[in-house]
Amino acid sequence: MNKxxxxxxxxxxxxxxxxxxxxxxMHEPAPEPVAVGAxxxxxAAAKDQKKEPEYYxxxxxxxxxxxxxxxxRFLMIEIDLMTRKDDVFSKxxxxxPRIRNDLLMLFSKLDREAIxxxxxxxxxxxxxxxxxxxxxxxxxxxxxxxAVYFTKFVVQ
Numbered sequence: 669m670n671k672x673x674x675x676x677x678x679x680x681x682x683x684x685x686x687x688x689x690x691x692x693x694m695h696e697p698a699p700e701p702v703a704v705g706a707x708x709x710x711x712a713a714a715k716d717q718k719k720e721p722e723y724y725x726x727x728x729x730x731x732x733x734x735x736x737x738x739x740x741r742f743l744m745i746e747i748d749l750m751t752r753k754d755d756v757f758s759k760x761x762x763x764x765p766r767i768r769n770d771l772l773m774l775f776s777k778l779d780r781e782a783i784x785x786x787x788x789x790x791x792x793x794x795x796x797x798x799x800x801x802x803x804x805x806x807x808x809x810x811x812x813x814x815a816v817y818f819t820k821f822v823v824q
Contacts, residue, residue: 719752721814724760729820730771735779743775743783746820747796749813756812760800763807770799780823793818 726747734741749760760767774795783789793816801811 721750721752722757724749724751724757725819726764726768726771730768730775732772732775732778734823735777741780742822742824743778744820744822744824745775745818747771748817748819749800750815750817751812752814753812756804759804759808759812763803766807767800767803770803771796774799783821783823789818789821 726749730743730745730747732743734743749757751757774792778792783792797813797816800813800816804813805811
C-alpha cells in the first residue's frame with residue numbers, strides 16, 4: 669500500500685510539473701503599463717520620443733564650374749537630405765526642379781577659396797539647408813528638412 673501511495677504522489681507531482689511548465693512557456697507576458705493622463709486617456713509618450721530619421725538623395729549630382737579660375741575647374745556635389753517629419757520628402761519631390769535650380773545658383777557663385785576649409789564647407793551646407801527650406805516654405809508654407817549632407821564633394 670505504501671508503494672501505491674508513493675507512485676500516486678509521484679504521478680501527481682509529474683502532472684503538476686508538466687502543467688506548470690506548459691503554462692510558464694505558453695502564457696503571454698503582461699502588457700506594458702500605459703501612462704494615463706488626468707482626463708483618463710493614455711498620455712502621448714510618442715511626442716517625447718524622436719522619430720527615426722529619413723533620408724532622401726538629390727540625384728543626379730550637382731556639377732558646376734568654379735568662378736575666377738584661370739583653368740577650368742569643376743565642383744561636383746552629391747547631396748542627401750534628412751528629416752524626422754512625415755510628408756516632407758513628397759514635398760521635396762514635388763518642388764525638386766526649383767530646389768535643384770536654387771542650389772545650382774548657389775553653387776555656381778563659388779570659387780575655390782570659398783570651399784577650401786571644412787568650416788567653409790559647413791557654411792555651404794548651412795546655406796544649402798536654408799535654400800531648400802526657403803523653397804519648401806515659399807511653396808508649401810512650411811520647411812521640414814533638418815539637415816543637408818554632402819555625400820560626395822569633388823573639386824577638379
